[in-house]
Amino acid sequence: MIEFTDVVKTYTDVGNDALRGVSMQIEDGEFVFLVGPSGSGKSTIIKLITGELQPTSGTVHVNGYSLERIRKREIPYLRRTIGVVFQDFRLIENKTVYENVAFAMRAIGAADNEIHDRVPYILELVGLENKIHRHPNELSGGEQQRLAIARALVNNPSTIIADEPTGNLDPARSLEIMELLQEINKLGTTLLVVTHQMELVEQFGNRVISIDEGLVVSDGMEGYREYEV
């Protein structure tokens, strides 16, 4: 579960508030879109969830951790409950598809036999089972994003957060990725997806939280507040 209560975030070196009192609650198993214009604070919300940033005031609860008072050495364990997917993929170029995914398991101390069992399964889930020996630069943008999703999934997190996962993809590829995320959500994973692509959001009919200038301006299944992109 993700719960924000009156969260204010001020980047100290600038002084203006990126978030000005955000409250929201995302239950386990939900699939939520987070939309809002550039600079509205979407990435800031994600960084607060992953423990990269601390709230200036207010409370942030994520999967049983209280982020406003989490200890540094607890953060890795919080992060194991969250899989993160970025717009720019952040793949390791000199590792193959298989190694990129295996690396994420190794990083948290998984045993070799677990890795051997799980990586092929996850790669099949995202449809990359035929490309396991390729390197990221030998993949299309959509395939790279699938790989990034596979890596986020492999440690079986309860929540997946995707920051503009389809920003670099054409509409058809974007739809495929969203459908993949939808499938993953059906397997029981909570999903929070940040996107600019309103036509995608419309096709899915999920809950949409829209924020603007650091405030939640609408939240619900009915739709979202229009904004200029």
Added chain:
Amino acid sequence: MKFNNLGYLMKEGFRGIFLHGFMSFAAVCVTVACLLIVGSFSILMYNVNIMVEDLNKTNEVLVFIDETLPDAEAKSVGTKINQIPNVQNAVFVSREEALKAFVADYQDNEAFSGVQAEDLRHRYVVTLMDNELIKDTVAQLTGIAGVAKISAAFELAEGFTTIQNVLQIASIAIIIVLLMVSLLIISNTVKLAMYDRRDEIAVMKMVGATNGFIRLPFVVEGFTLGMIGAAIAFGLEWLMYDALVLKIGAEDTLKLFSFVPFTELLLPMIVTFVAAGLFVGVVGSWTSIRKFLDV
């Protein structure tokens, strides 16, 4: 931690060393040089300490008799020596006996082949009761008529004590500076390895790797560099020491210097080198990782 992780960490650590062959080589060289100097100073200090201790333990004083004194009077000086309270006994050694002992010691040495009994003085080997009072006793011995010169080990020891003090200060300063230098070099080598893999580190952080786990391959790398440096330095130190002792032994016919054989220093030397290598390697890599982990 599971066993296969250990294998992985070791592999990653060694990979780093080969990835930056030249930097690793430089780091090892600097470490070797530093440890050699550190080791040499330590050994020198150790030897000087032992010599000073030995010299201070000797409670024998040589009292040389004025050569112009007739033999009979020379012998009577002994009575006066024996009157000094701190003297346990005084054994008369004639210049002929002294020559015999001298020849026995230095028969192989060309430089002393022409020494005659007349070149030497009669002397008393005076054994003291309390070594602490040696200075007072020497002063009293000097006051006796017919005594030409006194040779006491502590005078030599005092010379060594000065060396000892200078050495001590110099070594501590040099050791600190050099350890810092190798620390810096190893730290930079590891930093380079880390910079190379900053993407991997970012991913590891993202998926929830602990800092300790991220660190370990780099610490393994630093540790290995330090240990290789220590091992090479240890071997070189041993060779150099033996060569030096041999050379000094050949020159120093007066046996002014005594050296402990290296084998006797083996354990403390191994401990020192391993500790220094460990310190330099582990601390060097540990500190360099800090800034990469702050995400």
